[in-house]
Amino acid sequence: MSSSTAAERGTGPDPAAMAALDSHWAAAPTLRNWFATVDHKRIGRRYLVTAALFFGFAGASALAMRTQLAGPEAGVLSAREYNQLFTMHGTAMIFLFSTPMLFGFGNFLVPLMIGTRDMAFPRLNAFGYWVFLFAGLFMWASVPAGAAPNGGWFAYVPLTDERHTPGLHLDVYTLGLLFLGISTTAGAINFIVTALKLRAPGMSLNRVPIFVWAIVATAFMVLFALPVLNLDNALLFLDRRFDTRFFEPERGGNVLLWQHLFWIFGHPDVYIIVMPALGIVSAVLPVFCRRGIVGYPLVVFSIVAIAIISFGVWVHHMFATGLPQLSYGFFSAASTVITIPSGLQIFAWLATMLFGRIVLSVPFLFVVGFLVTFVIGGFTGVMFALTAFDQQTTDTYFVVAHFHYVLFGGAVFPILAGIYYWLPKITGRMFDARLGRWAFWLVFLGMNLTFFPMHVSGLLGMPRRVYTYSGGLGWDALNVLATVGAYVLAVGLLLVAIGVVHALRRGDPAPDDPWGGDSLEWATSSPPKPYNFAVIPRVRSLHPVWDPATAESTGPGADEDRILAEGRRTLFTSEFDGRPERAVEMPEETLKPLVAAVGLLVLFLGLLFAWYWIAAGSGALVAGTLATWLWPPHRAPEEAGMTT
Amino acid sequence: MSERLSPRAALVGGLLLWFAVLGGVSAWAVHALAAWSIDELACEAGHDNLAGFPLTGAIALAVLLPAAGAAAALAASVLAWRRVRPNHGDGDERSTGRAHLLAFVGLWLNTLALAMIALGGVAALVLPPCQR
Numbered sequence: 001m002s003s004s005t006a007a008e009r010g011t012g013p014d015p016a017a018m019a020a021l022d023s024h025w026a027a028a029p030t031l032r033n034w035f036a037t038v039d040h041k042r043i044g045r046r047y048l049v050t051a052a053l054f055f056g057f058a059g060a061s062a063l064a065m066r067t068q069l070a071g072p073e074a075g076v077l078s079a080r081e082y083n084q085l086f087t088m089h090g091t092a093m094i095f096l097f098s099t100p101m102l103f104g105f106g107n108f109l110v111p112l113m114i115g116t117r118d119m120a121f122p123r124l125n126a127f128g129y130w131v132f133l134f135a136g137l138f139m140w141a142s143v144p145a146g147a148a149p150n151g152g153w154f155a156y157v158p159l160t161d162e163r164h165t166p167g168l169h170l171d172v173y174t175l176g177l178l179f180l181g182i183s184t185t186a187g188a189i190n191f192i193v194t195a196l197k198l199r200a201p202g203m204s205l206n207r208v209p210i211f212v213w214a215i216v217a218t219a220f221m222v223l224f225a226l227p228v229l230n231l232d233n234a235l236l237f238l239d240r241r242f243d244t245r246f247f248e249p250e251r252g253g254n255v256l257l258w259q260h261l262f263w264i265f266g267h268p269d270v271y272i273i274v275m276p277a278l279g280i281v282s283a284v285l286p287v288f289c290r291r292g293i294v295g296y297p298l299v300v301f302s303i304v305a306i307a308i309i310s311f312g313v314w315v316h317h318m319f320a321t322g323l324p325q326l327s328y329g330f331f332s333a334a335s336t337v338i339t340i341p342s343g344l345q346i347f348a349w350l351a352t353m354l355f356g357r358i359v360l361s362v363p364f365l366f367v368v369g370f371l372v373t374f375v376i377g378g379f380t381g382v383m384f385a386l387t388a389f390d391q392q393t394t395d396t397y398f399v400v401a402h403f404h405y406v407l408f409g410g411a412v413f414p415i416l417a418g419i420y421y422w423l424p425k426i427t428g429r430m431f432d433a434r435l436g437r438w439a440f441w442l443v444f445l446g447m448n449l450t451f452f453p454m455h456v457s458g459l460l461g462m463p464r465r466v467y468t469y470s471g472g473l474g475w476d477a478l479n480v481l482a483t484v485g486a487y488v489l490a491v492g493l494l495l496v497a498i499g500v501v502h503a504l505r506r507g508d509p510a511p512d513d514p515w516g517g518d519s520l521e522w523a524t525s526s527p528p529k530p531y532n533f534a535v536i537p538r539v540r541s542l543h544p545v546w547d548p549a550t551a552e553s554t555g556p557g558a559d560e561d562r563i564l565a566e567g568r569r570t571l572f573t574s575e576f577d578g579r580p581e582r583a584v585e586m587p588e589e590t591l592k593p594l595v596a597a598v599g600l601l602v603l604f605l606g607l608l609f610a611w612y613w614i615a616a617g618s619g620a621l622v623a624g625t626l627a628t629w630l631w632p633p634h635r636a637p638e639e640a641g642m643t644t
Numbered sequence: 645m646s647e648r649l650s651p652r653a654a655l656v657g658g659l660l661l662w663f664a665v666l667g668g669v670s671a672w673a674v675h676a677l678a679a680w681s682i683d684e685l686a687c688e689a690g691h692d693n694l695a696g697f698p699l700t701g702a703i704a705l706a707v708l709l710p711a712a713g714a715a716a717a718l719a720a721s722v723l724a725w726r727r728v729r730p731n732h733g734d735g736d737e738r739s740t741g742r743a744h745l746l747a748f749v750g751l752w753l754n755t756l757a758l759a760m761i762a763l764g765g766v767a768a769l770v771l772p773p774c775q776r
Binding site for chain 2: 205297305308312315322323327329331332333336340341
């Protein structure tokens with residue numbers, strides 16, 4: 001495959017400007033700067049590593065559960081331990097792994113792909129990461145304490161109210177998710193503003209990379225969906241702690257209100273998880289087919305359609321709750337129609353493969369693994385859109401099989417493809433391809449061996465969330481297969497981790513563009529400089545790196561208004577057409593995001609343990625930190641971007 | 645595309661384009677929320693009418709009015725898509741290319757929205773409102 005370096009392309013302004021850029025953007029490698037960094041690349045890497053750590057915890061929980069279920073009446077875990085592990089497994093995979101991992105890719109890649117120097121709000125970005133880290137630790141710390149959430153990842157009432165689940169378990173769940181929601185919301189706002197205001201000149205909406213479209217659509221979905229979950233969790237916390245009655249029918253509440261609110265968030269959340277992953281596929285697959293994606297406008301349409309329609313399908317999670325059948329009809333219609341845009345993307349990728357010249361590299365193998373498993377998961381998803389089938393299989397292992405095909409197939413395979421694809425860019429090191437191929441085959445075989453038998457055990461009536469079962473029900477062999485598959489899968493994932501560590505320690509230096517990619521991150525060095533681009537490119541096509549005119553725009557003779565070496569500055573452009581507006585000053589390293597996040601951690605701990613004075617005090621600390629954070633700095637009008 | 649538009653024409657054109665893009669899905673959102681909430685809340689309360697108006701009629705209105713809105717948005721998106729074509733020799737190529745993409749996205753969004761409203765209408769035709 002072709003590769004190139006910035007030096008070969010002749011990019012870069014004069015040495016004096018490069019030195020000025022370095023002095024404004026590079027941070028000294030001190031302990032303070034490690035905590036105070038606002039660099040989107042460092043924050044993105046931290047998201048990736050932290051989410052991978054939480055994935056490891058959740059995966060270990062899954063292995064323990066599969067060991068317990070390997071045979072009937074096993075005694076590896078008690079019912080109490082099993083309930084906490086399956087709840088934390090689901091909650092962590094959904095909230096602490098998938099979305100943060102994909103936000104990590106977004107953090108690292110979006111500014112690079114759109115040709116800018118950082119996220120729009122770098123300090124908010126750092127704050128989002130610290131809050132994510134503390135919220136994850138807040139929830140995982142409850143496991144060794146024996147107080148982990150234990151009501152399933154969707155925590156249905158009345159099972160999860162104070163009468164039926166006393167103790168801190170569900171308080172950890174509600175407060176942990178409220179805490180985490182602050183990070184996710186901050187990240188979403190940052191992605192939207194970054195993508196709308198910081199795109200390189202010339203990058204009109206019809207030239208935006210699909211991955212960026214996917215991240216922005218996801219961010220909008222987060223902004224509309226997450227407040228509903230936050231409301232739901234706040235109401236449950238109030239019910240449990242202060243004896244309000246939102247979910248108690250005998251005192252005027254409504255037990256279905258939890259489910260409605262949860263799934264108004266929950267179904268869009270499936271796409272919040274899958275959408276950026278599909279964006280990764282749309283970034284990786286065309287590069288290894290040596291052509292642009294087929295049907296770019298249709299793929300954009302598909303992303304927008306899914307982002308909107310996903311808000312109108314939530315009742316298909318409630319087809320067994322006894323609502324009027326006509327109500328089901330409205331949601332069944334939307335649930336069926338949403339398969340059209342999802343299917344369109346599949347056909348766009350297949351056509352790209354058909355018309356391209358395939359290079360069978362490790363990232364591409366994971367993309368193919370995604371296609372196979374996601375289509376199977378999508379197929380069973382269509383089955384659930386049919387009310388009659390849904391009512392027969394609800395709460396069985398068929399559902400477990402379906403959503404693991406969708407989420408493992410639809411998110412983990414693309415994430416693994418993304419790790420191998422962008423590892424050279426992120427670390428500046430190449431990975432061992434042979435190790436990568438072994439990892440792929442073990443993950444692919446292990447995943448299918450784990451989850452495919454669950455379709456059958458589900459159809460044979462095995463209910464989900466049981467910590468054990470009686471022998472002789474026809475489920476024994478299927479459970480043994482699933483457990484063996486889980487261990488094979490774990491070995492495959494371990495090989496991925498070993499491959500990353502091996503690349504970091506022993507990998508060959510990576511060229512700037514090892515795959516011959518088309519988007520702007522491949523026009524920077526590997527790993528990128530602190531300022532990303534010495535010259536902000538002028539984009540002239542959908543495939544800027546394959547387009548000589550765009551490449552020339554970063555060569556000698558570039559305008560001063562795209563070098564911006566006099567300060568820590570980047571360029572604002574118009575939302576739709578990417579027309580240059582003005583240069584803006586970007587903030588420097590600061591500890592305020594970390595202090596605010598620590599304050600929030602103490603606030604939520606105070607609420608958890610009913611130390612309300614401590615919670616109030618830390619709330620004041622957070623407010624004070626935010627006030628100093630937002631206090632306007634004393635700067636000259638030029639520095640503040642008031643004049644041109 | 646080289647002649648300059650007046651601010652008023654540009655505003656009207658912009659609003660029409662956004663109607664062409666998001667009109668259909670907005671109509672579908674109104675349909676889904678109105679039809680579902682009318683059906684579920686009235687049936688939950690044991691009523692077969694809504695302020696004296698038969699429940700079936702109210703649901704029919706919650707289908708037909710949004711369907712008309714989605715159809716209008718679809719027509720607007722077809723018009724916009726046909727009229728705004730990117731011309732690569734033109735200085736405004738970025739704007740027209742972007743508008744063409746948005747009109748294309750709107751065209752298919754409106755088609756899906758109309759299909760979902762129509763399927764909801766079929767359900768309303770064949771299922772009694774409060775059957776469980």
